Amino acid sequence: METSIAVIDDGVSASTIRDIAFNKTIEDGEVRESCDFVSQYSHASICAAIIRRYAPIAKIGSIQVLGKCNRGKLTDLTSSLRWCAWNDIRLINLSIGSVQAYDIPDLRKAVNDAVTQGCIIVAACKNGHKISYPASFHNVLGVCANNSLCDSQYSINPKPNGGIEFSASAIHSIQLSETEPVIHTTEFNSYAAPVITASVFNMIYFEKCGLNVKDVRTNLFLEVDNDENESTYYNSHRISGYFNNYPNNHKVPVVLFLGRQFMTLAISIAEMFMKSNYLPILFSRIKGDCTNMSIHIENVDMLNKFCHSVANYCNADLVIAVINVNEIDRLKPDVVVVSGATDAQAKHIKDYSLILADGLTNTRVYNKIITFLENE
Numbered sequence: 001m002e003t004s005i006a007v008i009d010d011g012v013s014a015s016t017i018r019d020i021a022f023n024k025t026i027e028d029g030e031v032r033e034s035c036d037f038v039s040q041y042s043h044a045s046i047c048a049a050i051i052r053r054y055a056p057i058a059k060i061g062s063i064q065v066l067g068k069c070n071r072g073k074l075t076d077l078t079s080s081l082r083w084c085a086w087n088d089i090r091l092i093n094l095s096i097g098s099v100q101a102y103d104i105p106d107l108r109k110a111v112n113d114a115v116t117q118g119c120i121i122v123a124a125c126k127n128g129h130k131i132s133y134p135a136s137f138h139n140v141l142g143v144c145a146n147n148s149l150c151d152s153q154y155s156i157n158p159k160p161n162g163g164i165e166f167s168a169s170a171i172h173s174i175q176l177s178e179t180e181p182v183i184h185t186t187e188f189n190s191y192a193a194p195v196i197t198a199s200v201f202n203m204i205y206f207e208k209c210g211l212n213v214k215d216v217r218t219n220l221f222l223e224v225d226n227d228e229n230e231s232t233y234y235n236s237h238r239i240s241g242y243f244n245n246y247p248n249n250h251k252v253p254v255v256l257f258l259g260r261q262f263m264t265l266a267i268s269i270a271e272m273f274m275k276s277n278y279l280p281i282l283f284s285r286i287k288g289d290c291t292n293m294s295i296h297i298e299n300v301d302m303l304n305k306f307c308h309s310v311a312n313y314c315n316a317d318l319v320i321a322v323i324n325v326n327e328i329d330r331l332k333p334d335v336v337v338v339s340g341a342t343d344a345q346a347k348h349i350k351d352y353s354l355i356l357a358d359g360l361t362n363t364r365v366y367n368k369i370i371t372f373l374e375n376e
Contacts, residue, residue, distance in 0.1 A: 003204050003211070004059040005197060006078045006089045007052060008258055009044030009096055011036065015177040016045040017052065022061035024083065026076040031083050034064055040176040042072065046185060047095050047194045049174040052250055054152045054198035056295045057205065061089070066096065074103050078110035087115035090211060091204070094123040095190035097132045107133050115139045120200060120213055124193035131162035138163060139213050141200070141220075145170035145192040155197055165359040166220070168195035196220070196368060206279075238375035253318040253373050254307070254333040258325045260286045265362060266322050272366045273318065283307055283321040300327045318373070335372045337365060 004021045011034065014020055025034040038045065048060050063083065065076040067184035077096070084092055092114070098107065107252050111121060111134045122141045126132035135142035139238045146155060156166035170191040175182050203209045209219035257266045263286060273280045283303055287296045297303045300323060307319045321333075328336065335353045353372040357365055 003090050003201060004061055004065055005055075005091045005093060005201060006061050006080075006084050007044050007048045007051070007075070007093045007095075008063045008084075009094075010042050010066035011038035011044050011064035012048045012060070013038045013040040013042060013045040014177070015179075016040045017048050017060050017062075019059075020061060021059040022063075024062065024080075026079050026083070027065040027067075028073070029075045029079045031079065034062070036064070038064070040180065041219060043095065043190065045176055046174065047093060047190065050172050050185070050191060050194035051093065051198045051201070053174055055201040055205075058198070058201045072096070074098070074106055078106055081110045081114040081121075082118070085114045085119055086292055090118055090120060092119055092121045092199065093194055094121060094134065095193050097123055097126055097135055099126050099129050099132045104133055108137060111137055111140060117243055118211060119214055120204075120211070122193050122197040122200060124189040125162065125164045127189050129162075130164070136163040141166060141196055141213070141217065143168055143189065143193040145187050145189045145194050147171070147187050152195055152198065152344055154192075154199065154220075154224070156221060165217070166196055168192035180193060181277065199223070207321060252307075253335070254331075255318060255320045255335045255337065255369055255373075256327060256328065256333040257320070257322045258329065258336060258338040260322065260324075260359070263322050263340075265337070265357065265365065266320055268362045269366050269369065270320050272362070273320075278317040279316050280320050281307065283319065285321075285323045285327075299319070300330050304331065335369050337369070348359075 011025070012020060014023070023032055023034045025036065044062060044064070048062070051058060051060060063080045065080050066072040081092070114121065120141070121134060122143060124136035125135040125142055125144045134140045140177055142164040143166045146165050146169065149155065149167065149169035150171050154166055155169055157165055169354070170187045170189065171187060172185045172191065175180050175186065188189055199220065202217065203219050204211055209215040243251045263284060266282060267285070270280045270282045279296070283295050283297045303321055303323070307321065323331070325338070335355065337355045337357050339357045355365060
């Protein structure tokens with residue numbers, strides 16, 4: 001299901017989200033295309049980078065409502081919510097808000113109207129306050145930070161003060177552009193809200209819940225581990241280990257395509273699996289060739305640790321990945337697809353189910369993969 005995320009804040013840098021879905025600025029209630037320079041260290045860029053880390057296939061757009069000194073007008077915030085509702089933007093990340101009582105009537109009306117139109121709003125509670133708006137509204141997913149959590153972990157607040165139902169990690173290691181070093185975020189509520197936004201996106205995208213606040217809230221509660229002997233949390237990356245060490249009863253079949261020339265073929269094979277009512281998850285080492293179907297992986301170690309957790313979370317039937325030819329000896333896949341393999345390469349892959357794709361149609365490659373997997 002295609003869903004875009006609106007980050008309503010001080011503007012998202014195009015160097016942070018290079019494929020930005022939309023880029024708007026609202027001043028005095030008027031919406032215009034943004035042509036202003038935005039720093040990659042802007043508050044919104046950091047929030048967007050956190051969302052992208054945990055929802056790597058999400059389409060992210062920016063609505064700038066804050067100006068100098070990170071201050072804005074209520075009319076611009078309410079206008080941004082109306083714009084999202086009118087333009088079919090269904091998921092909104094708000095790491096901003098108000099603690100002023102006189103803002104409540106207008107803000108509540110804008111929120112109610114947006115939710116009625118199908119918007120899901122995730123909002124951070126203001127730092128140092130138990131109540132802030134819209135995070136404390138009943139039809140908004142309010143979030144605060146919990147420094148005992150990390151990465152994509154979140155928990156349910158059993159006695160939500162001020163209507164803030166969720167706590168999430170605010171500590172993240174992110175890269176704000178390809179030329180910048182990794183930074184570590186601070187324990188602010190505004191950096192916890194993107195964790196819930198990313199989780200909601202993944203649920204909606206993989207159709208694990210309906211596209212409304214009630215269904216999303218219910219699924220967030222269901223996805224949390226409720227072991228009374230442990231802190232309650234959800235972490236989509238908690239499964240680790242290499243393929244060859246992965247428990248057989250939880251094993252997800254892995255099909256590897258060796259070499260970037262196979263990216264188009266891998267996408268075609270993934271589509272064939274989907275038409276046959278299988279759910280594949282597609283990864284690629286080649287960032288520039290990734291599409292909305294594929295998740296970029298920076299290195300093979302990341303693939304080892306990441307792909308099974310995503311596959312299990314999404315209840316996927318198999319993993320498809322495109323990697324560099326010389327990385328095969330660090331993995332133990334079920335099927336390898338290659339063309340023109342040299343003797344040295346063949347030595348690395350001789351123990352696997354091998355498909356030489358030279359001269360084969362996409363359909364024949366697909367049928368061979370199906371045959372191998374059915375015989376596993």
